[in-house]
Amino acid sequence: MFDGxxxxxxxxxxxLLTGMVTSNLTTMFTDVNDKTGQIASQVGQTPQGxxxxxxxxxxxxxxxxxxxIAGMIITFVLCYELITMLTEKNNMHEIDTWMFFKYFFKMxxxxxxxxxxxxxxxxxxxxxxxxxxxxxxxxxxxxAINVETMLDAMET
Numbered sequence: 001m002f003d004g005x006x007x008x009x010x011x012x013x014x015x016l017l018t019g020m021v022t023s024n025l026t027t028m029f030t031d032v033n034d035k036t037g038q039i040a041s042q043v044g045q046t047p048q049g050x051x052x053x054x055x056x057x058x059x060x061x062x063x064x065x066x067x068x069i070a071g072m073i074i075t076f077v078l079c080y081e082l083i084t085m086l087t088e089k090n091n092m093h094e095i096d097t098w099m100f101f102k103y104f105f106k107m108x109x110x111x112x113x114x115x116x117x118x119x120x121x122x123x124x125x126x127x128x129x130x131x132x133x134x135x136x137x138x139x140x141x142x143x144a145i146n147v148e149t150m151l152d153a154m155e156t
Contacts, residue, residue: 044132
């Protein structure tokens, strides 16, 4: 007699708890799927798309402050290197033309790198954006949690 009552109470409690857990997990899985898509879209933004005013401020600082300071440092280093190169071979008959070609090549590379620093930095951001956008679809589809499958697996 009491077995039927206890079994009914057990079934009622099981159904109540299963319903609460199912509801919580459904909400959680839906939120996880939504957040995954939002994260992929936010991470895949360019600096211009994220905040254009801060991007232009950083670009202006780069052009008006960082590049002149880097130019002065490169000028000091290249002058020091030229003076050292010439004083090593002090009697001038040991100087080879290859030394000057090497020096001018170093100078050209250094000036080119400094003058294109912002462009190179933006290229790194563009490559990162491409990788994130290419992986965004894969991440969203592969990490999407199928709510019904998970709930069916839990009930068995």
